[in-house]
Amino acid sequence: MIKLGLLGVGHLGKIHLKCLLAIDQIELTGIFDSNLQIAQSVAQAYNVRLFKSYEELLDCSEAVDIVTPTSTHFQLAQQAISLDKHVFIEKPLTDTVETALALIALQKKHPVKIQVGHVERFNPAFQAIQHISLQPLFIEAHRLAVFNPRGTDVSVVLDLMIHDLDLVLNMVRSPLESLSASGVAVVSKQLDIANVRLEFKNGCVANLTASRISMKQMRKIRLFQKDAYLSLDLLEKKAEVVQLWNEADPKRSNTSMTLDTKEGKKYIGIQAPEIKETNAIQMELTTFADSILKDTIPVVTIEEGYNCLALAHQIIEEIERRSLSMS
Numbered sequence: 001m002i003k004l005g006l007l008g009v010g011h012l013g014k015i016h017l018k019c020l021l022a023i024d025q026i027e028l029t030g031i032f033d034s035n036l037q038i039a040q041s042v043a044q045a046y047n048v049r050l051f052k053s054y055e056e057l058l059d060c061s062e063a064v065d066i067v068t069p070t071s072t073h074f075q076l077a078q079q080a081i082s083l084d085k086h087v088f089i090e091k092p093l094t095d096t097v098e099t100a101l102a103l104i105a106l107q108k109k110h111p112v113k114i115q116v117g118h119v120e121r122f123n124p125a126f127q128a129i130q131h132i133s134l135q136p137l138f139i140e141a142h143r144l145a146v147f148n149p150r151g152t153d154v155s156v157v158l159d160l161m162i163h164d165l166d167l168v169l170n171m172v173r174s175p176l177e178s179l180s181a182s183g184v185a186v187v188s189k190q191l192d193i194a195n196v197r198l199e200f201k202n203g204c205v206a207n208l209t210a211s212r213i214s215m216k217q218m219r220k221i222r223l224f225q226k227d228a229y230l231s232l233d234l235l236e237k238k239a240e241v242v243q244l245w246n247e248a249d250p251k252r253s254n255t256s257m258t259l260d261t262k263e264g265k266k267y268i269g270i271q272a273p274e275i276k277e278t279n280a281i282q283m284e285l286t287t288f289a290d291s292i293l294k295d296t297i298p299v300v301t302i303e304e305g306y307n308c309l310a311l312a313h314q315i316i317e318e319i320e321r322r323s324l325s326m327s
Contacts, residue, residue, distance in 0.1 A: 001026065001027050002025060002026050002027065002086070002289050002293065003029050003062045004027070004028060004029065004062065004064065005028070005057040005058070005061035005063075005064050006020060006030070006065045007031075007076060008067035008068035010033070010038070010068075013031075014042060016285070017042065017046060018046075019281050019285055022282060023289060025289035026285070026289050028048060029049065029057065029060045030043075030049030030051050031057075032054050032057045058079070058083055061085060062085065062292075063292060064080050064087055066080075066089045066090060070090075070153075070154060070158070071095050073090075073092075073094045077103055078103065081107060081110050082110060084110050084112055086112045086113040086114070087112065087115075088114075088115050088117065088288045089116055089117065089305075091119075091308075092309045093308075094309065100302075103302060104303065113288070113292050114298065114301070115288040115298035116300045116302060116308075119163075119281055120163045120164075120167055121166070121299060121300055122280035123237070124277065124278050124280070125237050125238055126232060127278070128273040128274060129232070129239055129273060132230070134223065134225070135225050135226070136171055136206075136223040136224060136225045137204050137205070138204065138206075139204065139205070139221065140207050140208075140221070140222045141168070141207070142220050143218065144214035144216065144218040145212045145217055146212075146216070147187060148212070153190070155183075155190045156183070156192055157196075157312050157316050157319075158309075159210075160210040160212060161196070161208055161210035161315070163219075164210070165208070166300070166308045168198065168208070169304070169307055169311065172202070174201045175200065176198060176200055179199070179318060180196070180197050181197070181315045181319050182194070182195055182322055183195065183319040191316070192212055193209075193211040194209070195209045195210075196315050218235065219234035220233050221234065227243060228243045228244065229242040238275065241270070241271045242271075243269050245267045245268075284299065
């Protein structure tokens with residue numbers, strides 16, 4: 001069992017707290033938050049220990065779960081890693097590429113487990129297609145949210161799009177060759193809507209749109225690859241797979257229609273993979289604990305968190321460059 005302390009009990013932090021209390025592999029040592037009033041209220045409501053300082057929490061813990069504003073991630077993680085504490089850190093990894101690289105360098109001196117909270121990896125819809133060999137040639141993603149002042153201290157690229165950037169990098173696994181992006185700040189000082197087209201060396205193209213000024217919520221991804229089309233609704237937790245088989249393929253018995261082509265008959269099968277009811281945040285925290293107890297590689301490594309962050313900043317820089325060239 002891992003002795004773990006929770007740092008930050010705001011909106012997301014309280015969700016983490018509930019999950020941590022339900023995980024057998026974790027013994028929650030307590031919580032700390034710089035907002036003492038909120039921390040006292042949460043500690044009383046959940047009957048958990050409230051630490052007076054981050055240093056006290058670290059002294060009593062083998063690992064920490066950092067659920068604080070992104071601007072604080074580097075300093076807090078650096079302090080924990082330097083004391084050989086394992087770290088789960090919410091996305092994005094840090095607020096700058098430079099500080100993310102500094103954490104990677106620090107981990108080489110202190111080989112602790114570090115997992116980044118890219119929670120969509122654990123979304124039941126995404127999990128449901130993991131048995132399929134994913135080799136997408138075209139990806140289209142839409143992540144739309146109704147405006148909420150919480151989170152507007154960072155660009156929509158770092159707030160929302162970063163989820164889909166992580167999924168794309170996880171599925172494509174090919175060097176990026178080029179990108180083009182545009183975006184607009186509408187109701188906040190940061191970008192509120194953004195679109196990017198990513199072109200990878202293996203030929204895959206990904207078109208991603210993120211907005212936090214939509215009239216409705218949407219989190220959808222569509223994947224097109226040779227002989228297959230996959231549709232994921234990450235919000236509604238649904239998945240659909242359309243596959244095309246030739247006459248010699250034994251899987252063609254699971255078909256709903258046929259096509260006559262110049263190459264012969266093609267068989268189309270439409271499937272809805274089984275969606276298992278899971279708590280994505282609890283699942284990612286459980287895998288973090290398992291990586292410590294079993295000495296395995298975390299599901300979302302610090303390097304993957306860095307790659308995603310670096311791409312997000314590259315997109316933001318391209319949007320800023322484009323905006324300056326048009327002014």
